[in-house]
Amino acid sequence: MPALRxxxxxxxxxxxxxxxxxxxxxxxxxxxxxxxxxxxAIGPRVHLYNLGEMSIxxxxxxxxxxxxxxxSHDYTSPTFELVRSKIVIGDDVWIxxxxxxxPGVTVGTDRWWEPGPS
Numbered sequence: 430m431p432a433l434r435x436x437x438x439x440x441x442x443x444x445x446x447x448x449x450x451x452x453x454x455x456x457x458x459x460x461x462x463x464x465x466x467x468x469x470a471i472g473p474r475v476h477l478y479n480l481g482e483m484s485i486x487x488x489x490x491x492x493x494x495x496x497x498x499x500x501s502h503d504y505t506s507p508t509f510e511l512v513r514s515k516i517v518i519g520d521d522v523w524i525x526x527x528x529x530x531x532p533g534v535t536v537g538t539d540r541w542w543e544p545g546p547s
Contacts (some may be wrong), residue, residue: 438463452493462499466520481513481532486520489537497530 434451435443442461449465452473457463462479465471466487473493477483480500485491499516502509514532518524522537530536 435465438465472526479516480511482515483518484516485518486522486537488520489518489522489524491518491524492526492528494527495524495530496528499532501532 432447434453435445435447435449438451438457438460439445443457443463443465445463445465446467448467450470452471452475454473455471455475455477457477457479459479462482463477464482464484466485466489468487469485469489469491471477471485471491472495475491475493475495476497478496478498478500483497483499491497497516497518499514501512501514503512512532516530516532517535518530519535519537524530524536
């Protein structure tokens with residue numbers, strides 16, 4: 430029941446509609462920091478470690494075992510403070526199985542493959 434998972438995430442603050450599919454083994458660290466576009470699919474065992482904002486566009490596929498990590502630590506600081514960074518996955522993107530996306534990364538916001546004006 431994919432719509433049920435989307436509805437439950439909405440109850441916890443995710444900005445989405447019910448037109449998405451989320452696998453039952455997907456883990457979302459902070460649902461209130463997540464924006465998910467319509468007709469997107471999140472595969473099994475995906476970990477959305479969204480300590481900062483995370484935006485996943487429409488018609489986007491996140492395949493199995495992908496880890497999206499929105500946080501790290503400041504290794505130059507003696508107190509090793511937490512650093513939260515936004516991750517943006519654009520529309521019409523496919524993140525392949527087992528990929529790691531680190532803090533502050535943006536994927537697929539330009540439409541470089543479309544021909545320009547002639």
